[in-house]
C-alpha cells in the first residue's frame with residue numbers, strides 16, 4: 001500500500017514518517033512540504049538518514065503529487081487546510097485521515113466556526129467524515145473514506161471519562177479535566193510559547209476557560225452519557241518534549257469503591273488493544289507510555305467515595321496524533337489494528 005503525508009516536515013508529519021517506515025503493509029511513502037519542496041527529508045530530519053528502507057527516496061514534492069500517488073493520505077496541517085485534500089481524495093477514490101481539527105465536529109459547523117473561526121469549504125465532506133477515536137467509533141471508522149483524528153488532550157480526557165459516563169456513575173454538571181502537555185504539542189514553528197527560555201524551568205496553564213479542545217471533550221462526554229455534560233478544562237505547558245497527563249475529577253451520583261470503579265474500567269477496555277487500566281495503587285505517568293500508542297489509566301477514589309479521580313497518560317505524538325492515525329489506517333484498510341504501532345514503550 002502507498003501512504004502519503006501532506007505536511008511531512010511538521011512534528012506530526014515526521015512522526016507519521018517514523019511509524020509508516022516501520023509499517024509492514026506500507027510499501028511506499030509519498031511526502032510533501034511547502035517550505036522544503038524539492039529538498040530531501042533526511043536533510044530536514046537527519047535522524048532519518050539511512051532509514052528510508054526503499055519506501056521513498058525522501059524527496060519532498062507538492063501535495064497534489066502525494067494525492068495522486070497514495071492509496072491513503074494523511075494530512076498533518078494547520079486547521080482549515082485539509083478539506084480541499086479530502087475532496088480531492090474522495091474524487092480520486094482514495095482515503096484521507098486528517099490530523100487537524102477540520103473533521104472533528106462532523107456536521108456541527110456552528111461549533112467549528114465558533115472555535116476555529118472558519119466556515120466549512122466542502123460541507124459534503126463533513127456529512128461523510130467519521131470521528132477517529134477507535135474506542136468510541138471503531139465500526140464506523142472501518143467503513144470511512146474521510147477520518148478526523150481527535151485532539152491530543154481530547155483523547156486522554158475522553159478515554160478517562162467514557163466508562164464512568166456510559167454507566168451513569170458520574171454527575172454531569174461539572175467534570176474537571178486538568179491536563180498537561182509536552183512542548184511538541186505546539187508544533188515545530190518557533191513561538192514565544194515553545195521558546196526554551198520562556199518555557200524551560202517554568203510551568204503554566206494557558207487558554208484557561210477557553211481552549212478549543214473543551215467543546216470536543218464535552219461533545220464526546222455528552223455522547224457517552226446520553227445527555228449534556230459540563231466540562232471544565234485547563235491545559236498546561238510542561239517543559240518536556242513528549243507526553244500528556246490528564247487528571248480528571250468526576251463527582252459520583254452515589255458513593256463508590258476503587259474496586260467497583262476498577263471493575264467497570266477493566267470490563268469497558270478489556271478488548272481494547274491500546275488502553276491499559278493500571279492495577280489499583282499504581283499511578284499513570286508519561287514515562288511509561290513514551291514513544292508508544294498506549295493510553296494508561298490509573299484509578300483513584302477519594303472524598304469518601306464521592307469523587308473518582310482518573311489519571312490518563314498518553315504520548316501526544318503517538319496515541320495523541322500519529323499513532324492513533326495509523327491505528328485508523330489499519331482499521332480502514334483491514335489490517336490488524338496494532339500493526340506497526342505495537343512498539344514497547346521506552347523505560348526512560
Ligand SMILES: NC(=O)C1=CN([C@@H]2O[C@H](COP(=O)(O)OP(=O)(O)OC[C@H]3O[C@@H](n4cnc5c(N)ncnc54)[C@H](OP(=O)(O)O)[C@@H]3O)[C@@H](O)[C@H]2O)C=CC1
Pocket residue numbers: 006007008009010011012013032033034035036037076077078079081099100101150151152184185186187188189316317320321
Ligand atoms: N503536535 C501535536 O502534539 C499534535 C498536533 N496535531 C495537529 O496536527 C497538525 C500538525 O501539527 P504539527 O505537526 O504539530 O504542526 P507543525 O507546525 O510542526 O507542522 C505543520 C505542517 O504544516 C505545513 N503547512 C503549514 N501551512 C500549510 C499550508 N497552507 N499548506 C500546506 N502545508 C502547510 C508545514 O509545512 P512546511 O514544512 O512545508 O512549511 C508543516 O509541515 C495541526 O493541525 C495540529 O493541531 C494533532 C495532535 C497532536
Ligand SMILES: CC(=O)N[C@@H](CCC(=O)OP(=O)(O)O)C(=O)O
Pocket residue numbers: 099100101150151152153181182183184185186187235237
Ligand atoms: C501544548 C500545546 O500547545 N498543545 C496544543 C494542542 C495540540 C495540537 O496541536 O492540537 P490538536 O490536538 O487539536 O491537533 C494546543 O494547546 O493548542
